[in-house]
Ligand SMILES: [Zn+2]
């Protein structure tokens with residue numbers, strides 16, 4: 001069994017994709033969340049900075065790629 005990462009605040013098992021919606025350390029996701037800039041619209045994911053999240057008791061996330069929705073407003077209908 002691999003090492004599992006858990007939230008130190010609420011003990012949610014991040015490795016298994018669990019998180020608590022109102023927990024600051026979980027921060028709205030488990031080991032990864034949808035792009036923070038556009039709420040996941042661009043389909044890129046951010047991964048949890050585990051040590052920072054534990055240390056500050058607030059979810060920290062690391063961007064893995066550019067936000068595809070960042071280029072400007074979406075074309076209108
Ligand atoms: Zn938590």
Ligand SMILES: [Zn+2]
Nearest residue numbers: 035038042067
């Ligand atoms: Zn994005």
